[in-house]
Amino acid sequence: MTNVMEQLSQEQLAEVKRQMEIYTHGVQEIIPSEELEVKVAKSILENRPLKIKLGLDPSAPDVHLGHTVVLNKMRQFQENGHIIQLLIGDFTGKIGDPTGKSVARKPLTDEEVKHNAKTYFEQFGKVMDMDKVELHYNSEWLSKLNFEDVIQLAGKITVARLMERDDFEERIALGKPISLHEFFYPLMQGYDSVELECDIELGGTDQHFNILMGRHFQEKFGKEKQVAMLMPLLEGLDGVEKMSKSKNNYIGIDEAPQEMFGKAMSIPDELMNKYFELITDFTPEQKESIKKDVESGKLHPRDAKMLLGKTIVRMYHGKEAAEKAEQHFVSVFREGAIPEEIPVAEWKGNKEVSVVDLLVELQMLNSKSEARRMIENKGVKINGEKIEDTRAEVSITDGLIVQVGKRKFKKIEI
The missing domain is CATH 1.10.240.10 (Tyrosyl-Transfer RNA Synthetase)
Incomplete structure (x- = not known):
């Protein structure tokens, strides 16, 4: 590192410091941190942009704020003139990343991969300039490997190293099966970095093992090793679990x-x-x-x-x-005002109905017991008036407004 830094002018040294402050801010871990500064310095000295890789298996097309933690960091590199390599795992997506999974994942079809990838592109454009992004599909090289190539690739890593993955260790301890093809996922992700010759790979902390495979295989193939930049995982609205659509604790970037x-x-x-x-x-x-x-x-x-x-x-x-x-x-x-735009529900039932039945019928609450609890907690209003009696009857009229909690409204249309 000293040799590279000694070749830089004071202005270039200042630029290295400026970029490093941006890139290291908010990062959970950089492996190894000293190599990142060397890469940035070389980039400035040689006037050569760095190649920044983000790998995606397009298994969920709805992008939420949890995804943008990594995307925002990618944008920072892009704003400083570096090349973003967005890798769509159309080949690996058919296998599925076993990270964090207690069972093997269901493979994706070609149609599912293409649909999800298209959705990702559209939504990523809200964070990065997609016109300046290199788009790659790993089927470009993985589908061309013959069986001999795969055997040679597998020969560059030990079973003991693969078993270091926490999820594999846990599944063996619990007596749950691991299919042989799952071992090939990190091998393929590592080989992606060999093909792309990337300088830096970004991902969440849950991708620690997979991203380090990139460094491992680049070294085995005589390439300069990438730096791993691991971003923190963002807890969702519940404050406990990682933000996820399946946990319903997310904010989608396409939401109203x-x-x-x-x-x-x-x-x-x-x-x-x-x-x-x-x-x-x-x-x-x-x-x-x-x-x-x-x-x-x-x-x-x-x-x-x-x-x-x-x-x-x-x-x-x-x-x-x-x-x-x-x-x-x-x-x-x-201020407790009623919003101007409220979802309309067409009513075809009786003109007199219990408030409990009304709440369930309008699908504002899942069950009568939930409806009763909400009423008892003073969280239900009809036309702005609080309902406190769980046995109350409601006369259905056109334009009747039902409110549950602070955010749920329905307007009845007869």
């Missing part, structure tokens, strides 16, 4: 502005700093300032959360939509 803002306001206070840190486009200095203002009491946590919600909407829908979403939230949730 009002929905995004409302969900953001339910983020646990203790996670606010992490959200500002990982999914907003504020500078490191601005993030630190917000954090200090909340800790000192200068900025109320509620107002900080309003800023977070507004920022999220602004990033994916624009400034005007963010302003309107904030106004809607204030009028409906703070």
Whole structure:
């Protein structure tokens, strides 16, 4: 590293420092950290952009804020002139990444892979400039390997190394089967890095093993080894589990502005700093300032959360939509007003119905017991009036507005 740094001018050294501050901010782990600075320095010295890889098996087409933790870091590299290599695992996607899985994953069909990949492209465009992204499919090289090639590839890694994966160890300990093809997933992901000759690979901390396979195989094939940059996993709205659509604790980047803002306001206070840190486009200095203002009491946590919600909407829908979403939230949730746009439910039942049956029939609550609990907790309103009697009857009229909690509304149409 010393030799490279000694060749740089003061201006170039300053540029290395500037880029390193951006790239290392918010990262969980860099393996190895000293090599990242060398790569950035060489890039500046040789006026050669770095190749930054992000591998995706398109198994879930809806992008949420958890995905943007890595995407935002990719954008930072892109803004500094580096090459983004977006790798769609159309070949590996047919096998499925066993990471974090207690059983083998169901393979994807060609049609599913293509559909999901197209959706990813469209949604990633909200974070990065897709016109400047290199798009690759690993079927370009993996489908051309013959059986001899696969045997040679497998010969470059030991079974003991593969068994270091936590999920494989756990499945063996529990007596659950591991199919032989699952061992080939990290081999193929590592070989992707050989083909792309990437300098850096990004991913979440759950991709630690797979990304290190890239370094392993690049070395085995005589290539310069990539640096692994691992980003923190973002907890969802429940504050416990990793953000996931299957856990229903997510904020999708394609969701409506009002929905995004409302969900953001339910983020646990203790996670606010992490959200500002990982999914907003504020500078490191601005993030630190917000954090200090909340800790000192200068900025109320509620107002900080309003800023977070507004920022999220602004990033994916624009400034005007963010302003309107904030106004809607204030009028409906703070001042108790009824929103202008409410989902309409056509009513064909009896004109007199119990409030419990009404709530279930409108699918605002899943069961009568849930409906009763919500009424007892004073969370149900009919035309703005709170219902406190679980045995109450409702006269159905055209335009009747039913409210459950702070965010669910239905307007009845006869």
